[in-house]
Amino acid sequence: MSAFLQATIYGLLQGGLLALVAVGFSLVWGVMNVVNLAHGGFVILGAYVGWEMHQWFGLDPFLGMFVAAAVMFVVGYALQRLLINLVINGPIFITLLLTFGLDLMIVQGMNLVFSADYRSIRTSYASQSLALGSVRVPLGRLLAFSLAVGITLILVAVMNRTRTGMSILATGMDRGAARLMGIRARHVYALTFGIAAALAGMAGAMIGTVGTFNPSAAASFTLMSFVVAVLGGLGNMYGALVGGLVIGLVQAWGGQYLPGTWVNALAFLVLIVVLIFRPTGLVGRKYYAARLEV
Amino acid sequence: MPTLTKVPQKRIFSTLQGDQARRLRPWALGLVVLLAALGLQGQLYSGQERTVATIFMFVALAQAWNLIGGFAGYASFGQVVFFGVGGYFTAVAMSHWHFNFWTSLLLSGFVSALFAVIIGIPLLRLKGHYFAIATLGVAEGMREVVTNLTDLTGGGAGITVPTVGSNATTAYLGNDGFYQLFLGLAVLSVIISGLVARNKFGYALRAINQDEDAAAALGINTNRMKVLTFALSGFITGLVGASYAFQQVTIFPERLFDVDITVLMIIMVIIGGSGTVLGPLLGAVALQFLSEFLRQNFTNLHTFILGAIIIVAVVLLPQGAVNYVNEARRTKEFSLLANVRKYRL
Numbered sequence: 001m002s003a004f005l006q007a008t009i010y011g012l013l014q015g016g017l018l019a020l021v022a023v024g025f026s027l028v029w030g031v032m033n034v035v036n037l038a039h040g041g042f043v044i045l046g047a048y049v050g051w052e053m054h055q056w057f058g059l060d061p062f063l064g065m066f067v068a069a070a071v072m073f074v075v076g077y078a079l080q081r082l083l084i085n086l087v088i089n090g091p092i093f094i095t096l097l098l099t100f101g102l103d104l105m106i107v108q109g110m111n112l113v114f115s116a117d118y119r120s121i122r123t124s125y126a127s128q129s130l131a132l133g134s135v136r137v138p139l140g141r142l143l144a145f146s147l148a149v150g151i152t153l154i155l156v157a158v159m160n161r162t163r164t165g166m167s168i169l170a171t172g173m174d175r176g177a178a179r180l181m182g183i184r185a186r187h188v189y190a191l192t193f194g195i196a197a198a199l200a201g202m203a204g205a206m207i208g209t210v211g212t213f214n215p216s217a218a219a220s221f222t223l224m225s226f227v228v229a230v231l232g233g234l235g236n237m238y239g240a241l242v243g244g245l246v247i248g249l250v251q252a253w254g255g256q257y258l259p260g261t262w263v264n265a266l267a268f269l270v271l272i273v274v275l276i277f278r279p280t281g282l283v284g285r286k287y288y289a290a291r292l293e294v
Numbered sequence: 295m296p297t298l299t300k301v302p303q304k305r306i307f308s309t310l311q312g313d314q315a316r317r318l319r320p321w322a323l324g325l326v327v328l329l330a331a332l333g334l335q336g337q338l339y340s341g342q343e344r345t346v347a348t349i350f351m352f353v354a355l356a357q358a359w360n361l362i363g364g365f366a367g368y369a370s371f372g373q374v375v376f377f378g379v380g381g382y383f384t385a386v387a388m389s390h391w392h393f394n395f396w397t398s399l400l401l402s403g404f405v406s407a408l409f410a411v412i413i414g415i416p417l418l419r420l421k422g423h424y425f426a427i428a429t430l431g432v433a434e435g436m437r438e439v440v441t442n443l444t445d446l447t448g449g450g451a452g453i454t455v456p457t458v459g460s461n462a463t464t465a466y467l468g469n470d471g472f473y474q475l476f477l478g479l480a481v482l483s484v485i486i487s488g489l490v491a492r493n494k495f496g497y498a499l500r501a502i503n504q505d506e507d508a509a510a511a512l513g514i515n516t517n518r519m520k521v522l523t524f525a526l527s528g529f530i531t532g533l534v535g536a537s538y539a540f541q542q543v544t545i546f547p548e549r550l551f552d553v554d555i556t557v558l559m560i561i562m563v564i565i566g567g568s569g570t571v572l573g574p575l576l577g578a579v580a581l582q583f584l585s586e587f588l589r590q591n592f593t594n595l596h597t598f599i600l601g602a603i604i605i606v607a608v609v610l611l612p613q614g615a616v617n618y619v620n621e622a623r624r625t626k627e628f629s630l631l632a633n634v635r636k637y638r639l
Contacts, residue, residue, distance in 0.1 A: 029423070033423075035423050035426070035427075083605070083609070085638065085639040086609050086634060086637070086638050086639075087608060087609060087612055087637045087638070088637065088638070088639045089636070089637040089638065089639065090612045090637035091612075092369060092422055092423060092426070093363070093369055093560060093564050093568070094564070094608055094612045094637070096369070096371075096426070096560075097560065097561060097564055097604060097608050098604075098605055098608045098609070100557055100561075100601075100604065101601045101602070101603075101604035101605040101608065102601065102605065103601070104597050104598070104600060104601030104604070105598055105601035105602060105605075107597075108595075108597040108598040108601065109598060112594065112595075112598070185639060186639055189639065219553070223430075223434065226427050226430070226431075227431075230424075230427060260441075260442045260444075261438060261441060261442060262438065262442050264438045264441075265435045265438035265439055265442070268431040268432070268434050268435035268438070269435060271427070271428070271431040272417075272428055272431045272432060272435065275417075275420060275424055275427070275428045275431070276416045276417070276419075276420075276428075279420060279424055
């Protein structure tokens with residue numbers, strides 16, 4: 001029972017982080033219909049910014065992640081404004097390939113600059129843990145979880161309540177109509193991509209604190225974002241949060257009770273089953289799953 | 295079925311013979327290229343021979359992807375799963391069940407096609423990104439399944455095809471043999487693609503690509519067409535995977551289910567021109583040649599430069615080289631900048 005509880009706690013904590021990793025991915029997909037294969041690259045890039053801040057300025061990673069967010073926002077805004085907007089009306093393969101090319105450049109660039117060694121942002125408190133009865137809660141993960149969930153909720157509020165957020169959602173629903181209302185679609189798209197990159201960067205800095213990372217980990221974060229975004233569903237800002245927590249739990253329980261590395265197949269099994277039986281995801285809106293690509 | 299509306303020919307000499315000659319021209323050109331490829335073999339030393347054999351391999355893979363992704367418009371992001379299934383079937387059949395290579399090769403093609411039917415029936419109902427991601431999930435999941443079936447597949451430690459001694463069921467083909475084998479697969483894939491392109495089947499797929507509901511309204515059994523195409527595509531990919539497994543001797547799940555192989559197929563098709571016969575061929579040759587050149591001259595930067603080239607190619611030629619040339623010849627609009635404007639926001 002205690003092993004089950006421990007796995008559950010661990011799964012929830014991991015799930016919160018996964019939600020923050022995937023929420024930007026889900027936002028970009030929902031608003032622009034772009035599946036960003038470089039998303040995992042953004043996460044790792046954020047982790048390196050956090051690492052550098054900690055290394056050179058002694059900045060605590062939970063503060064450094066805001067620097068990472070700022071840097072990644074600028075990178076994301078510029079990429080969308082100058083590059084991805086050029087092909088946004090093309091068939092789906094085009095944006096997929098463009099972001100794949102970006103991913104190759106980002107990952108290989110990081111390999112050249114930072115080398116392929118595993119790194120971790122070490123703090124004095126992250127490895128300590130709280131004991132709740134027989135269950136141990138790692139402090140760093142708890143902090144990361146709380147921040148991740150908090151930031152996701154703030155994003156939801158910003159999207160639904162501010163003018164900027166609503167203009168992003170409106171552009172996602174009907175770009176033509178939004179432009180007629182005076183919304184600058186180019187700017188709004190760039191803003192959306194920038195926000196997504198910033199969130200990915202923040203998540204990266206936290207991942208660097210609670211675990212290790214290197215450039216080639218980028219691909220697995222892109223895949224996890226896929227799974228979480230599909231499972232949660234598009235068109236609902238809570239989708240990524242629900243999807244992340246479910247996947248976190250499924251993986252933790254699978255790791256506890258399945259032999260070998262079968263747990264790795266579990267996330268994909270969940271993905272395929274959800275796609276076949278409920279393509280709108282757990283809390284997504286029908287419109288987004290039924291939408292055909294331009 | 296969409297019918298071709300014949301534009302009245304103004305030329306005086308447009309006789310039946312002229313039409314026939316025009317229809318036969320691509321096949322004649324193909325024959326010349328085939329003979330050139332066979333002639334080239336004698337001029338290469340063994341390292342080059344392996345490189346060219348890899349180009350042929352990617353020609354076959356790109357053509358296979360083009361059937362489902364280019365003609366039918368279903369972006370299969372897990373195409374490598376057929377490569378892996380074919381490769382592992384051959385490896386297991388040769389080492390555990392002592393089949394010879396040629397039997398295993400053929401069976402691998404059918405096993406991959408069957409696998410395509412099984413996953414295609416539920417997944418081909420999905421569209422766009424959702425289909426892409428579901429197939430990606432299948433490929434990643436299959437890699438884990440193969441990794442965990444340790445008794446049969448050797449797991450992460452790999453499986454070795456017996457090529458020497460009394461256990462060897464078929465003698466190793468060597469550089470010359472694999473050159474011809476992959477050339478044969480490339481030719482087979484081009485012929486299949488060429489037949490599909492001019493056949494009723496191919497027109498049905500193009501109709502599905504443009505508007506699936508309209509295609510169904512015209513009486514095309516869209517589900518059957520899509521599943522059949524997926525199976526055909528899986529068949530070719532499985533054959534290539536089986537040949538690759540025998541060539542490599544020892545295979546690992548990481549390599550045989552590597553998502554990069556899928557992405558390479560897609561890039562080759564897109565850069566060359568999807569939905570054409572010539573496009574994937576040119577794309578595969580150009581990209582593989584370029585990649586090899588970069589690997590030899592810029593060892594560290596090679597992936598980085600490849601990424602940059604993909605970005606530039608996608609922005610400048612989003613519809614692919616062959617489609618761009620066709621459109622440019624029709625509209626007399628050759629400017630690349632005008633081309634960029636088409637998909638810009």
